[in-house]
Structure formats: structure tokens, C-alpha cells
Amino acid sequence: QQQVKQSPQSLIVQKGGISIINCAYENTAFDYFPWYQQFPGKGPALLIAIRPDVSEKKEGRFTISFNKSAKQFSLHIMDSQPGDSATYFCAASITGNQFYFGTGTSLTVIP
Amino acid sequence: DGGITQSPKYLFRKEGQNVTLSCEQNLNHDAMYWYRQDPGQGLRLIYYSQIVNDFQKGDIAEGYSVSREKKESFPLTVTSAQKNPTAFYLCASSTRQATEAFFGQGTRLTVV
Numbered sequence: 001q002q003q004v005k006q007s008p009q010s011l012i013v014q015k016g017g018i019s020i021i022n023c024a025y026e027n028t029a030f031d032y033f034p035w036y037q038q039f040p041g042k043g044p045a046l047l048i049a050i051r052p053d054v055s056e057k058k059e060g061r062f063t064i065s066f067n068k069s070a071k072q073f074s075l076h077i078m079d080s081q082p083g084d085s086a087t088y089f090c091a092a093s094i095t096g097n098q099f100y101f102g103t104g105t106s107l108t109v110i111p
Numbered sequence: 112d113g114g115i116t117q118s119p120k121y122l123f124r125k126e127g128q129n130v131t132l133s134c135e136q137n138l139n140h141d142a143m144y145w146y147r148q149d150p151g152q153g154l155r156l157i158y159y160s161q162i163v164n165d166f167q168k169g170d171i172a173e174g175y176s177v178s179r180e181k182k183e184s185f186p187l188t189v190t191s192a193q194k195n196p197t198a199f200y201l202c203a204s205s206t207r208q209a210t211e212a213f214f215g216q217g218t219r220l221t222v223v
Contacts (some may be wrong), residue, residue, distance in 0.1 A: 032210060037204065043115075043201050043214030044154070089153060091212075098144065098169070099205075099212055103153035 003027060004092050013076025013109050017076045019077040023090035025073065030092040030100075035064065035075050038087045038104075047088070048075070080109045114138065115214035117187060117202050124196075124222050132187045132218045134202035143185035148199040148217075154181045157200075160185055161207065189220065196222045 006023045013019045023033075034049035050057045050064040050073065057064045063076040077084055090102040115136045120156050124130045136143065141162045146154040156169030160179040172191025179185055185204075189196045203212040 006153070027212075034211065036214075041217070041219075043216050045214065046211045047210070070122075095208055095210070098156060098159050099203075100156075101146075101154040103151065 002099035002103070004090060005103045006090050006105060008105060009103065011108070013080045013107065015080065015082060015109055015111050017080050019080045019084070019089070019107055019109070020074055021088055022072065022074045022105070023092075023102050024037040024070075024072045024081075025092050025096075025100075027092070028071070029094050031095050032034070032075050032093045033066065034091050034093075034099075035062075036089045036091065036101075038089065044089055077107075080107075082109045082111050085109050112222070114204055115204055115213055115215035117200075117218050119218060120216065122218055122220045124220070125220055127191045129191060130189050130196075130220065132189070132200055132202075132220070134184075134185045134215060135183055136202075136204045136213070137183060137205055139182070140204035140213070141182070142205045142213065143179070144203040144205075145169075145177065145185070145187045146201045146203065148168065148201055154201065157187065196220060206218060 001066050035047045037047045038044040038046035047057050061078045067072045087104045089104050091099045093099045118133045123158045145157040155171050158177040159202040160166035175189045201217045202215045
């Protein structure tokens with residue numbers, strides 16, 4: 001049973017466009033929602049994270065939008081660049097316990 | 112330089128052989144994890160440990176074994192019982208509060 005559902009599986013965006021990746025969860029006990037970025041042949045690295053007491057968090061071109069009532073959260077990449085081409089994973093955890101990851105989104109930004 | 116070191120980066124083994132993947136961290140993290148990554152399936156948890164000498168099975172533990180004799184080390188053994196061992200294996204660690212998980216660079220295991 002997939003604890004965190006992620007979509008789309010792949011995404012192609014023009015340079016300068018907005019990339020949007022969505023995730024949904026069921027367990028209302030989750031209290032930490034990170035996004036990870038992974039380049040080919042490398043381990044994932046934390047990109048940005050949010051806790052459910054806020055509805056939005058922005059760091060540079062990356063924004064997490066969080067909808068607690070809908071149990072959904074999304075990553076928005078503004079002004080997408082070719083260097084953003086990577087696989088993105090959403091995740092959820094209960095503080096002090098294991099992480100549950102989405103299935104990943106392969107993002108390609110076309111110059 | 113703090114971080115997680117996985118070795119080797121590439122590993123080739125014959126079918127039926129056991130193989131052990133190394134994971135070492137110098138972040139003083141209590142929790143360590145092993146994930147398996149396959150295309151289109153994301154990261155699936157194999158085993159995790161929140162304290163020395165204790166570990167729990169994840170979603171796909173069958174055919175794998177681990178040990179946690181030292182805080183810094185969490186080796187994973189892929190046994191001959193694992194039906195489809197060829198994959199990219201990732202080790203991670205975090206504090207007990209489980210906020211950020213730090214990942215190693217991964218080991219790509221190919222069984223021929």
C-alpha cells in the first residue's frame with residue numbers, strides 16, 4: 001500500500017515555465033513533508049520541506065503548497081531551468097519514525 | 112567532511128552468492144535506513160535502525176539482512192534468497208527526530 005501517491009510520473013517543461021508535481025497522503029499523523037531532488041547516479045538530497053501548520057513555504061524558485069484538509073501537497077518550480085532536470089520525490093513522516101516516499105517524478109526542462 | 116559513505120559504487124555478483132553493501136556515517140545520527148530504488152517504483156524501505164543493536168523490517172525485507180553493531184555503520188547483506196537483487200541501493204541516516212534524511216551516493220548492484 002503506497003502511503004504517499006505522487007503524480008505525474010514524468011514531466012516535460014519548457015525553460016522558463018512552471019513545473020508542478022503533486023502528492024497525496026492518507027495518514028493524518030504525518031507531520032513532516034519533505035521534497036527530495038535526485039540526479040542520475042546520485043543519492044537524493046533534501047530540496048525543501050514543510051510542516052502542516054503552514055500552507056506554503058518558498059525557497060528561491062521552489063515552493064511547497066500544502067492543503068491539510070485535502071491531504072495534498074505540491075512542489076512548484078518557477079522559471080524552470082535545464083539544470084532542474086532530475087527526479088523529484090515527495091515524502092512524509094511522523095517525527096521520530098520512518099520516511100515514506102512517493103514513486104518519483106522525472107522532470108525534463110527543455111532549453 | 113560529514114556525510115554518508117556507501118561502498119562500493121558498483122558491484123557485480125554471480126547469482127546465488129551473498130553480497131554485503133557497506134554504509135558508514137559520521138553525522139552522529141541515531142537512525143539509519145536502507146532503501147531499494149527501481150525505475151518507476153520510487154524508494155522502498157528494506158530495513159531501518161533507530162538505535163545500535165536494534166533494527167526493524169521495512170516493506171521489502173525478504174532476502175535481505177542487516178546488522179547495527181556500531182552507531183556509524185549499517186551494512187546490508189543481499190542474500191541468495193532475494194529473487195531479483197539487481198537494483199540501486201541507497202543508505203540514509205537521520206536524527207531520532209526524523210526530519211531530514213541524508214543519503215549516500217548509492218550502490219548499483221548487478222547480479223549476473
